Amino acid sequence: MLADSYELTRTALRSPRLQKVGGKGGIEGDFFIPAYQRGYRWGGHEVEALLSDIYADGSRAPTDNYCLQPVVVKRRAGEGAYELIDGQQRLTTLYLIYRYLNTEVGVESGHRFSLMYETRPASQDYLRSLDAERRNxxxxxxxxxxxxxxxxxxxxxxxxxxxxPSKLLAFKVLDYLENLVYVIWYEPDNIDATTLFIRLNVGRIPLTNAELVKALLLSKDLDAHNFQRRVEIGSQWDAIEQDLQQPEFWAFLSNSDGADYPTRIELLFDLMAKRRPDEKDRFFTFLHFKNALDGRVKANSSSVWATIVQCYQVLREWFEDRDLYHKLGYLITTGTSLRQLLYLSELEKTKSAFGRAVDQLIICSVGLSSADVMELNYDTGSRKCENVLLLFNVETVRRLKHSTERYPFHAHKTEKWSLEHIHAQNAELLTTAEEWRHWLMDGKAALEKVRFDDQGQDTERKNVISEVEKALSAQLTESRFTRLSRRVTALLSPEGDDDSIHGIANLALLSRPINSSLGNRAFAVKRLKVVDHDRKGAFIPICTRQVFLKYYVDAGSEQMHLWSRDDRQSYLEALISKDRGIGQYLVGAQ
Known part of the structure; x- marks a missing residue:
């Protein structure tokens, strides 16, 4: 039922037009506010926001139109008389602004509309007088x-x-109201005003720019001759919208979860309108297409739609091309705008030239040499570390031979990411008895899976396991935990462990929840937990998984429970390699 009401409302509100607020051709007539509506309720925040949006600190250019929220009216019997279905708060505030300009500043505004109330005639009188003594x-x-x-x-x-000067400011605001400020104007037919009001206000579902533009496009082709074209546009629209609703495609194109694009096709309209991320005018995109279509022949609505379809086809082609999918997906994820990439594709006339330009863009985005990468550190460049490791993961998947696997940007963007220290920092950051017990149990489990060739080490391993079992069966004190954790860490740590623990050779990408579950534990313990998360279907990036499976060293060359200096060196070499890592995108490697 709600879906039916939603669609009926959309149908009733088709074919909007832009209506100037003031000046020649501005809003005029008597606006009747029926009994089913509440009275005027805007507060200071809404009033100030409206004025600030209109004035924009006096910076509007002569062509910088500004569009207010929609006004929905139904024509009544009589010349210039309307029932005001939606927009009472805005229209009343505009009336008050005009009254201020007339009365307080002496600026003749010449506004030509009035407000009447079905059950509150006194409100109409008060709107004219605004007598302070009667305000309560x-x-x-x-x-x-x-x-x-x-x-x-x-x-x-x-x-x-x-x-x-106050008067100059007033004249400036009036000039904007009369020449640059519009409302989106609807006059629906064949629907009861009360029913429409309820549908508009239950759930307060706002019309999107895309829906407004769709109404514009279709209203340009209303005659029977173009009926088939309207059907075609509608079918293409639905197919594109459905495709953009697919998580994999949307995550490739955008870093947002889609909440700011309930109608996903609006992204394409924003791209074509060159809407900036900081644009405050909610109807900027609609206004762009309205201005583009006004005064043109009907065929041009088809050409406008053709540019949208072409934009979609370019994006879809990128998505389906395995190399471009990974390279562009990385760039978009790390902040390169989709508009910049589209502009680049227009400059480069061939696919190969575009591919080379994309590679150069990645080089610029990384901005590091091999030596710079080797110096990356958790404390001084965590964001750079994250981006480098993301590129390493994306490139590793892209290079998989005889595979259709793709890096899952949709899974990546549903997580918050962090840098995991592959080899533990220390256990002394733990402060509660429960944390100590869990740490020791994990350490014991790891030691039970380890065998040392050195008899003395293996004897120490057995002794530590026994000591841990005794400690876990008794009341655990901080001093006892500290002694035991150091012995466990010594057995599970590489010899000669040094201060490179924060370097990129000891870092991997993990989601924050999984990272938190690993805590400050030894490599062997983390390895067991990562494998368990992977087995349960959690998203573990491919390079992180390979780290804990000891993929980066020759089979059998190192014990599985350690992340040694040799491991770190092999991992770093793979990272900066042209064949296995990100080497082709490092400065000076070309």
């Missing part, structure tokens, strides 16, 4: 008066802040 007579009066005082305060504060 009822709740409508109070909010109207407070909004008016807020308008007065905004003009005073803004004039003082910008060092602008």
């Amino acid at each position: 007579d009822n709740i409508d009066f109070y909010h109207m008066h407070e909004a008016y005082e807020c308008i007065r305060g905004w003009f005073a504060e803004t004039a003082a802040r910008l060092g602008t």
Whole structure:
């Protein structure tokens, strides 16, 4: 039922148009507010936000139009009379702004609309007088008066802040209202006003830029001759939207979870409109396409749609190309904008030229030589370490021969990532008896799987296991835990362990929850836990998995319970290798 109401509402609100607020061709007529609506309730925050958005500190260019939220009306009997279904708060605030300009500053605004109330005629009178002594007579009066005082305060504060004479500021705001500010205007037919009001306000589902643009595109082709074209656009739209809703495709294109794009195709419209991430005008994209389509012949709506389809096809081609999928996926994940990549593809006319340009972009994004990578450190460059290790993982998957496996950016982007110390830092950071017990139990389990060739070491291993068992069966003190943890760590640590523990050769990518579950434990313990997480289906990046499976050293050359200096060296060599790692993207390697 809710889905049906949602669709009926969308149908009723098709074919919007832009309506100037003031000046010639501005809003005019009598607007009737029916009994089913509550009174005026905007507070200072909403009023100030509206004024600030309109004025934009006086920086609007002559073509910098600004679009307010939609106004939904239904024409009534009589010339210029409307039932105001949605937009009462905005229209009332605009009325109050015009009144301030007329009354307080002496600027003749010439606005041509009035507000009437079905069951609150006194509110209509108060809106004209704004008598401060009557502001507490009822709740409508109070909010109207407070909004008016807020308008007065905004003009005073803004004039003082910008060092602008009050009258000049007022003229500037009026100029914007009369020439640059619009509302999205709907006049639905064949639907009961009360029913539409309820549907608009239950759940308060806002129309998206994409839905508004769709209405524009289809309303340009309303005659019977173009009916088939409308059906074709609608079918293509649905197919593209469905594809963009696929987690794998969306995660390749965007670092957002999609909450800011309930209609995913809006991403394509934003790209074509060159919308900036910091753009504050909610309807910027709609306004771009509205301006592009106004005054053009009907065929141009098809050409506009063709550019959207072409953009989608380019993105889809990238997604399906295994090499581009991995390289572009890495760039997008680490902050390169999709618009920049599209611009690059327009500059480079062939696929091979584009591929070379993408490689160069990765080199620039990494910005490191082999020597720089070897010096990367957890304490001084954790973000750089994360990006380098991500590229290592992505490239390792990309290079898999005879495989269709792809790095799962959709799984990657559902996690928060951290750098895991492959070999433990120390156990002395643990502070509770429960943490000590878990640490010792894990250490005991790892020691039970280890055998030392050196008889003295193996005897120490057995003795430590026995001591741990005794400690776990008694009350565990901090001093006893410290002694035992040092003995366990000594057995499970490489000889000559040094201060390189924070270097990139001892770091791997892990999700934060899994990293937290490993804690400050020895390599052998972490190895068992990582394998267990992997067995249970958790996403473990391929290079991290290979680290704990001792993939980077020759089989049998080292014991499985240690992450030795040789292990670190082999891991680092693989990382900076041109054939196995990220070497082709390092400065000076070309």
